[in-house]
Amino acid sequence: MIYKRFLTIFTGVAIAAGILIFAMGSNAQESLQLQVNVVSITVCGNGVVESGEQCDAGGANGPCPATCSTFCTTNSCGGGGGGGGGGSYTSPTPQTVVNFSGRAYPKSTVTLLKDAQIVATTIAGVDANFQMSISGLSAGNYIFAVYSEDKNGNRSTLLTFPVSVTSGVTTNVSGIFIAPTIDVDKSEVKRGDNIAIFGQSTPQADIVISVSSEEEFFAKTISDRDGIYLHNFDTTILDYGVHYTKSKASIGNLLISSYGRVISFKVGTITVLKEIKPEISKGDLNNDNRVNLVDFSIAAYWYKRPSPPSSVDLNGDGKVDLVDFSIMAYYWTG
Incomplete structure (x- = not known):
């Protein structure tokens, strides 16, 4: 079949x-x-x-x-030699x-x-x-x-x-x-100022950036040879309030990624630069400074199993149970 x-x-x-x-x-x-x-x-x-x-x-x-x-x-089997014994061949x-x-x-x-x-x-x-x-x-x-x-x-x-x-x-x-990554340089931007939207994808890809709340706006740019893209989005067209942005990539008309993750920013009367996230103290089981589904899957593997690693046993009671998942939920970043 x-x-x-x-x-x-x-x-x-x-x-x-x-x-x-x-x-x-x-x-x-x-x-x-x-x-x-x-x-x-x-x-x-x-x-x-x-x-x-x-x-x-x-x-x-x-x-x-x-x-x-x-x-x-296709195998490249060389020419046969002289006649040999009558051995048999067993396919692996x-x-x-x-x-x-x-x-x-x-x-x-x-x-x-x-x-x-x-x-x-x-x-x-x-x-x-x-x-x-x-x-x-x-x-x-x-x-x-x-x-x-x-x-x-x-x-x-x-x-x-x-x-x-x-x-x-x-x-x-x-x-x-794989869809592009995305980030912004401001958590709040004064209306009329630019907000930098950037990330990484495959090299020389066409990047479509969506910015939306009640109405959706689109911008286009091209990633460089390192896959980096950057677009300074003019917020004059946006209303005050919270907005969401995401991006996708394409190569010609042949390959098109899905949209990547969505992040938010606020349009207001002042500009606030985006803060660097502090190091996470608990729940980050694969040490990537995030607590998300990957960490959840690691903890799920050790759920009610004997002798879990100390890094997974978040409350140090010698087992992984709902208490550990509650701690992980508190530190969840997505």
């Missing part, structure tokens, strides 16, 4: 081919977007040559003398592998989670492309998620998608496009 699905990634929740996809934001103001990026999931070992594969002989994939490798690339057991590839930010750390647990990290290249693989999985359905962090320590939204893994085959998840 052909096992190929094109998954539609939305900011929020989308349904494509009967599969739920999440691009998780940190603010309830984040809305569904119709501009999408397509993630392709293919399987090596199903006997069907799919996108990105040179061959696929199904169960006959393997090393030479097989013509197709377990990675669905195919590995169960899931490969991930896509775009993040130049030289950024990309983190992969499986069922809310961190399983791999890698560093994106200067072109923002990344790839990573995990193996040794049992057959079944998994929830995978990826996120990255820009050079200022701002984290992307968590891009989450389900993958069905078949034993003995290689599943390729490609076309991942």
